[in-house]
Amino acid sequence: MPGRHLETRSVFTAVWLAGAGLAGCGPATAQELANAPVGTEEQALTEGAPLTVHDASCLQLQDQNTWSSAASYMTSVGPALGLPAILQDLNRAGPMLTASTHPPATGYKGGFRWNDGDMGTPEWIPQALTAGVSGSANVAIVSWHYALTNPDKGVRISVADISDMSASAVNYRHLLLVRPTSAGNFTNVAEHGGGLAWYGNYLYMADTSDGIRVFDLTQIRAVDTSTACETKLGKNGSVWCAYGYKYVLPQVSAYVMPASITSPCRTKFSFLGKDTRGTVPGVLSGEYCNNGDTPCPYDGSTPGLGGRLYRWPVDAATNRLKAVSGVVKPERAYIMNEPNVQGVAPLMTATSTTSYWLSSTRYGGALFKVSTSASRTAYLSGSSQWPKMPEGMHATGSGTNLWTVTEGVAGVTSPASGGRVVFFVDQASVD
Incomplete structure (x- = not known):
């Protein structure tokens, strides 16, 4: 995630509200109240400490209602094409990782790399990962942000059929994300694409500065792939173009923070995750913070540790965020006490929504198991316990596998030593 996403912001003086606890963040369990530390004025943060329960009563998202x-x-x-149609038209093959080509990872079970062109391209950088089921196929969706600026092609996603991980390769295809602007026209999605979560037909994507964008997987459209379209986007004469991509996935709405919400309440949406634990499913969102160009409002006296993690309720009947009069409030919020966080997944072997895995580029690459009741457990790339440059994650609801995508070390194409991969491990091995 380092790069364009890490926009420099003003450094805010961190003032912790005395007695800031659970107000406005939903009902708290007795265990949360007993175990969760509470912020006090100018409290220093400690890397690796338990999650700190945070008062997020000031924060809300508004549905733009453009569905x-x-x-x-x-x-x-x-015509609108659903995801099943795309799965019948996958045009790229990513070789399966082997005993000699997979990166080190505790509990490693399997994975794949991208084709040679995607492993080496400096134009597109992998960021987020989510997964789900379409018909009889198990599917992984990965976002990539465009690293150049002229033009800014925005964000693309890779749809990969991961149904048979014993095959020689995983088939996949790239689609370009677009935002409709008027009848018969659309533009790019000029975002980092740092987080994804998939519920029903909706693909949620992090909008770093403003909130969460939503794309409808039933609304995929085919566009022109002629040479003339390779440098164009939107309506071009009698055809529609998407920089040469065959398919576009359109945005259908967004949940945005009102302009009246300012720092320190205003947060960043650096990454997302999917959490199906408990009686109400949720979309997780979190902030990337470091001790350099991306400080956070709640860093206190220790820069980089004040990133916040939120849980946004999902209406199981509609697969949209649970809104009251068009407004969505976070159900839970925590200070993570970890720097350089790039992704989140719920600890599916736990029934309460108080424990998570965090993916971080701290120490060059790390997986942190965190909760409100215990200090973190760390799996580090420097100790051959986790790959370098990990990004988004997805934990299967069965509690079996934890999937991760890596950004890749610049200039490295070997998957065993830092090249871009998608892999999964046994959840129990990192529990």
Whole structure:
């Protein structure tokens, strides 16, 4: 995630509200109240300490409510194609990792790398990962941000069929994310693509500065792939272009922070995760913070540790965020006490929503198991326990596998030593 995402912001003086606890963050269990440290004025943070319960009562997201209009804008582009149709038209193959090509990872079970062109391209950088089921296929979706600026192609996703991880390769295809702007036209999604979460037909993506964008997997459209379209986006004469990509996935709405919400309440949406534990499912969001160009408002006297983690409730009937009068409030919030966090996944072997895995580029690459009741457990790349440059994660609901995508070390294409990979480990091995 380092790069364009790490926009420099003003350094805010961190003032912890005396007695800041659980107000506005949903009901707390007795265990949370007993175990969760509470912020006090100018409290120093400690790397690796338990999650600190945070008062997020000031924060909210508003539904832009463009669900119908955005979809209608795409009607003239062509028929809506669901994800099953794309899974029948995968055009790239990512070789399966082997005993000699996979990176070190505690509990490693399997994985794949991208094809040679995607392993080496400096234009597109892998960021987030989510997974789910489409028909009879198990599917992983990975986002990539565009590293160049002229033009800014925004974000693309890779749809990969991971149903048979004993095969020789994983088949996948890239799609370009777009935002409808008017009837029959669309533009790029100029974001970092740092987080994904998949519920039903909706793909949630982190919008770093403003909130969460939502894309509808039933609204995928095919566009023109002629040479003339390779440098164009949107309507071009009688056809539609997407920089040469065959398919576009349109945004249908977004949940945004009102402009009236300012720092320190205003947060960043650096990464996302999917949490199906408890009676209400949730989308997780968190802040990337470091001790350099990306400080956070709640860092206290220890820069880099004040990143916040939020749990946003999902309406299981609609797969949209659970809104009251168009407003969504976080159900839980924590200070992570960890720097350089790039991804999150719920600890599916735990029933309460108080424990998580955090993916971090701290120490060159790390997996942290964190909770409100205990100091972290760390799996480090320097100790051959985790790959370098890990990014987004997804924990399967069965509590079996933990999937991760890596950004890759710049200039390295060997998957065993820092090249870009998608892999999974046994959840119990890192529990």
